[in-house]
Amino acid sequence: MHVAHPARVFYLESMSCKAIAALFLLVTLPAVAQKKDPDVHVDVRPDVKTGIESTTQYPTIQMAMDHAPDAGTGRVYVHIYPGVYHERVIVTQNRPRMTWIGMGSTPSDVVITNSLNARTAGGTFFTETVEINGPEFEASNLTIENTAGNTGQAVAAAVRSDKAIFKHVRFLGHQDTLFADYGRQYYTACYIAGGVDFIFGNATAVFDHSELHALAPGFLTAQSRIKPTETTGYVIANSRVTTDLDPNAGSPHNTFGLGRPWRPYSRVVFLNTELPAGLDPAGWNNWSKTSNESTAYYAEFHSTGPGANPSARVPWSYQLTAAEARPFAPLNFLRGPDHWNPEREATNIP
Template identity: 65%
Template structure:
């Protein structure tokens, strides 16, 4: 017997599950304009430029707006990648066994590029961006500012990702961002910018003396800031020479006066500067920056010698910085639930 669906139901089914899946394989031929119906591309940027688009108003399998999934075969991709502002809901997925198997890399420092904000290997401007099982790298090393990725995306999620650099590795600058089960490495100010970002169950690794964060909130009424929670701060700083101040890392310093960083239930290393935080040689910042801790552990967690202008939190105060609260927003975004949908 032939079943005839009501028109409204048939239309809803057509609009449903319209996610687009394409693949990046270096062996594929390059796609030029007019090849937009291709599903295999040789580079990540080529896939971003020429992938098919979901139908207008279509929904993905979870009922949210349809996504473009770019599945990347294992390899080292020597390219610079830009996700434009008019390109939302992009998901990059590394198809290797671990994040080390898919590496997006470039080597460019501020001196070469003409400024910090021209150095990034990857730049993300479209909202709703996701990445899973990838490495983002700027291989310029200890040569000054050299950004691995600049993220200006609201509701961005990074899961099982690595971020490799030295100074200014991760520019987390705009929107709400959630980093889960990831690894971030650098030496000086290696997480910086003015996003509302949570780093959950992640490792922040200092490969040289300096500061983990340089958050740049510009006024007290901004909802931005960095939260490091359930994470692990590690270090490979060389302690064989120089004075003690130059062989430690600190939790943060204020790039802008109202900088806000909170560390919760995080393992802190022995070579963390006992002061914890720094005023960036400006005592006025001590009146406006907000640096706080709750329930940290490890040899660097003793707060007795912290700067007097930092804040020990109560459990109730720390609750507002949990990812589901701090990143909730007016649209009631649940970053934990969204991240769980990724592989």
């Protein structure tokens, strides 16, 4: 039998004791929370005459996005004062945790507007009035619009932000109003108006206690989930759909649909939502491709109002039980591995 040298035994035992002591300290000492950097507050006022030399006041929203101080792990609060801001605003990926707060009494007091359309801008994805790429973006009490009207694709807002929250925000357009494209997104008490595919993209998005307003015959949604394994989709919950359309007047097609699949595995679910008489009783459309009927997932739970007509829906859509609807409840659908709770966070947004 090999006998260890006494000095070596003593050294190993000493190291073992130190390791045990260190482990004991790690287990018994309370965890120290990482300190968040201070938040930054800046103002946007249409009457401000200063340029980029000011670090607290800016005349345009884009200037604030470009030059506001970095908040580190904190949040940048952008207080936008009443006015009409004719600009195209881009929030880049390296600008996380931006919060836009409209300082008027209603969302219509702060309007961010442009009128680009696909023909004049060179394509749909160059038309956004506002493009949001930075994560954890928030906005409240303002309006984002594209006033191009019925001229083709014209996006008001493109949102590619994970853990984004919109509260009391109006999105106004006609075709392709809101490009909810990437990340988890929560819209609460919002108003979204359009005519054709006016909420589209492949985000994991919930529209809660909101109003979707159909201006013309078309579809509310064109969700674009590509694979069945993706967790993306749209949930419209506890909301109401309204319309200017009268199904009894004019063309027999003077109605709109709930959605059609921009990509084969499109997924849209309506929960506890009021539907108007202007809704096409069939509800959903396969976008002239029958193979989409076996891949798209379109469902409703407890729809109400004159447009709620389960027996008339296309046979490849679903009417859910309470148990089947549960995974699509807002918090369940958006939670993710980090247990994000947008309902709680939204209460902290002014």
